[in-house]
Amino acid sequence: MPVYSDMMDQLSGVQWTMEVKPGLVYTGVEAAAYGVNDENIGILEKNGKQFITIAYHHTNDTDNNTRKELFNLVFVANKNADLSSLLKFSGDITPALAITKGLEERSIGFSFTTKVPDEAFINQNQPNPFRGETVIQMSLKKPSMTQITIYDAKGSAVYSGVENLSSGNQSITIGSKHLGNQTGIFYCKIKNNEVSKVIKMLRIE
Numbered sequence: 001m002p003v004y005s006d007m008m009d010q011l012s013g014v015q016w017t018m019e020v021k022p023g024l025v026y027t028g029v030e031a032a033a034y035g036v037n038d039e040n041i042g043i044l045e046k047n048g049k050q051f052i053t054i055a056y057h058h059t060n061d062t063d064n065n066t067r068k069e070l071f072n073l074v075f076v077a078n079k080n081a082d083l084s085s086l087l088k089f090s091g092d093i094t095p096a097l098a099i100t101k102g103l104e105e106r107s108i109g110f111s112f113t114t115k116v117p118d119e120a121f122i123n124q125n126q127p128n129p130f131r132g133e134t135v136i137q138m139s140l141k142k143p144s145m146t147q148i149t150i151y152d153a154k155g156s157a158v159y160s161g162v163e164n165l166s167s168g169n170q171s172i173t174i175g176s177k178h179l180g181n182q183t184g185i186f187y188c189k190i191k192n193n194e195v196s197k198v199i200k201m202l203r204i205e
Contacts, residue, residue, distance in 0.1 A: 001072060001073045001074070001075060001083060001087075002071075002072050003070045003071055003072070003073060004070065010100060010101065011098050011099060011100055011101065012057060012099050012100065012101045012103070013055070013056060013057035013098070013099040014054070014055075014056055014097070014098045014099070015053070015054060015055040015056070015094050015095075015096070015097055016053075016054055016089060016094065016095075016096040016097070017051055017052070017053045017054075017089070017090045017092060017093040017094045017096070018051065018052045018054075018087050018088065018089055018090065019049055019050070019051055019087070019088040019089075019090045019092070020050045020051065020052060020075075020086070020087060021085070021086045021087070021088065023077060023078055023079035023081055023086050024075050024076075024077055024078075024083075024086040024087065025075060025076045025077075025078065026043065026050075026052055026073065026074070026075055027074045027075060027076055028074045029041050029071055029072065029073055029074065030071060030072040030074060031071055036054075036056055036070065036071040040054060040055055040056045041053070041054055042054075042055075044093070046092060046093070049092075051090065051092065051093050052073075053093050053094055055094070057099075076126055076135055076137070076171075077135060077137065077171040078133060078135050078171075078173055079171075079173065080170070080171060080172075080173075083169075119141070120138070120139060120140050120141055120192075120194035120195040121138060121139055121195065122136065122137075122138040122190055122195055122197040122199070123136065123137045123138065124136075124199060125174065125188070125199055125201050128201055128202060129202040129203065129204045130201070130202070130203055130204070131203070131204055131205070132175060132176075133173050133174065133175035133176075134173070134174050134175075134201060134203075135171050135172070135173050135174070136171065136172045136174065136188065136190065136199065137169065137170070137171045138165075138169075138170050138171070138172075138190070138195070139168065139169050139170070140165055140166070140167050140168065140170060140192070140194055140195075141167060141194060142167045142194070143164070143165065143166050143167050144164075144165050144167075144192040144193055144194060145162055145163075145164055145165075145192060146162065146163045146164075146165050146172075146190060146191070146192040147160075147161075147162055147189075147190070147191045147192065148160070148161050148162070148163060148172065148178075148188065148189070148190055149188075149189045149191075150174070150178055150179065150186050150187070150188045150189070151186065151187045151188075151189070152182070152184065152185070152186055152187075153184055153185040153186070158178070158179060158180075158182065158186070159177075159178040159179065161178075165192075172190070174188065174201070179203060182203070183203045183204055183205050184202070184203060185200065185201070185202055186200075186201045186202075186203065187199070187200055187201070188201055
């Protein structure tokens with residue numbers, strides 16, 4: 001999930017908290033325009049809820065206030081849902097604040113936008129190997145009827161179905177619905193009008 005700001009050049013620091021709802025798992029952060037790393041991220045639980053806190057201070061001087069990608073938060077989704085329904089900006093841990101270069105505090109707001117990818121792609125399932133369920137993430141340029149066919153190691157089809165997927169980032173959860181109680185090596189073929197890929201998966205006991 002790329003995080004952008006239209007006014008970072010006017011600020012010396014930011015902080016905020018996000019509640020991560022069930023169905024989404026945080027896996028890491030990737031730096032972009034600014035050197036945000038794991039030291040800027042905190043993971044904690046409160047009252048049975050999971051939160052991510054972000055605090056960052058920078059001294060980079062730039063000569064414009066163009067829109068910039070600050071960093072990427074990396075998640076794995078194990079259910080089909082809009083990202084905005086799985087992430088909630090919260091003041092339970094830290095208030096959402098920006099600090100200007102003049103050391104003034106300002107409130108900040110957030111909005112979610114769906115970016116249509118430049119080209120469609122399908123990622124390797126995660127986790128792999130897996131026990132109960134695994135998730136395949138992909139991005140589509142337009143809504144698509146996506147055919148999913150899973151074969152066992154002998155080449156026999158064990159599942160065939162169609163998913164009606166929207167454009168943008170999507171995920172498919174593979175589990176007992178598709179494989180029953182079977183374990184071993186499987187080949188999952190995903191095909192639509194934009195992309196086709198076969199993924200090798202290993203389900204263990």
